[in-house]
Amino acid sequence: xxEVTQTPKHLVMGMTNKKSLKCEQHxxxxxxxxxxxxxxxxxxxxFVYSYEKxxxxxxxxxxxxxxxxxxxxxxxxxxxxxxxDSALYLCASSQVLGRTGGNYEQYFGPxxxxxxx
Amino acid sequence: AQKVTQAQTEISVVxxxxxxxxxxxxxxxxxxxxxxxxxxxxxxxxxxIRRNSFDEQNEISGRYSWNFQKSTSSxxxxxxxxxxxxxxxxxxxLRRGLAGGTSYGKLTFGQGTILTVHP
Numbered sequence: 001x002x003e004v005t006q007t008p009k010h011l012v013m014g015m016t017n018k019k020s021l022k023c024e025q026h027x028x029x030x031x032x033x034x035x036x037x038x039x040x041x042x043x044x045x046x047f048v049y050s051y052e053k054x055x056x057x058x059x060x061x062x063x064x065x066x067x068x069x070x071x072x073x074x075x076x077x078x079x080x081x082x083x084x085d086s087a088l089y090l091c092a093s094s095q096v097l098g099r100t101g102g103n104y105e106q107y108f109g110p111x112x113x114x115x116x117x
Numbered sequence: 118a119q120k121v122t123q124a125q126t127e128i129s130v131v132x133x134x135x136x137x138x139x140x141x142x143x144x145x146x147x148x149x150x151x152x153x154x155x156x157x158x159x160x161x162x163x164x165x166i167r168r169n170s171f172d173e174q175n176e177i178s179g180r181y182s183w184n185f186q187k188s189t190s191s192x193x194x195x196x197x198x199x200x201x202x203x204x205x206x207x208x209x210x211l212r213r214g215l216a217g218g219t220s221y222g223k224l225t226f227g228q229g230t231i232l233t234v235h236p
Contacts, residue, residue: 031222042208042226043162056223088160094222103169105152106222108162 003027004109006091012115015081021112023074023091032074033106034066035090043090049074050096081116088113119144121211123227130199131235138194138230140209146170148214151185151192152224157205168192170214199234206231 004025013019025032031050035043048056049068063085065077074091092106120143130136142151153165166176168185176183180197196203210224 033222040229042229043224045223048223090160090162092162103150103167104222105164105167106224107164108154110159110161113160 004091004093004107006089006109006112008112009110010113010115012117013078013081014117015083017081018077018079020078021076021089021091021114023076023109024072025074025091025093025107025109026072027093027107028071029093029107030071030096031094032068033092033094034074034076035092035108037088037090037111039087047076078114081114083116086114086116119146119149119211119213119225121209121225121227123207123209123230125230126228127231127233129233129235132200133198134234135195135197136199136232136234138196138207138209138232140192140194140227142190142192142209142211144190144211144213146213150212150214152210152212153183153192153194154208154210155205156208156229162208165194196232199232201234201236204232204234 007022033048034046036046037043045058046060047066052068063080067075088111090111091109094106095104122141124139149170151168154162155165156162166183173185173187182195184193206229208229209227212224
């Protein structure tokens, strides 16, 4: 069973709606990630949080707004999305890379399949 | 710049056949990490293996085995006696080590190989 959970599984929203995607991990990880994945493509990194602080923003449009309320939770707030934003949104977590090296892997949640109409 | 190439876009086999998924990578780093992930139709990426650049030991886990060769920059994945449940998209990925300056685990993915195992 995955220890990274995401809700909702599916989301359909209009271009004027505001919605949020939620992610929770129970592995004690201090790094959390949002990815976007289009059909038949690899995941694309959007944001990285480390110790609850945003550390990487891969030039994502401001209509996507991440939030990390605590070390276990990661949200992605959506507003005024476009149809081309329809995709699978994946959350992942990992240990934070430290001085001892990067012998860590990311664990992914099941994703939220978003459709923007 | 880092790059991962999975030249096989789609592979179709019959159950019980062996199948090898190829992965070739490019990096200038001396320390790096390689990964394989499986993505079944449900969508979740399932972690399969991590290999460090300084450890060329091959690995076997049940029906899965991995062959890492630094000389050819390849990290190939073999499924022995394939089963229908192995049908999925498989991604190979590369991450820089600390020496590369990226501290937060950014993965460079290949384009993925769609594996279909027919009964």
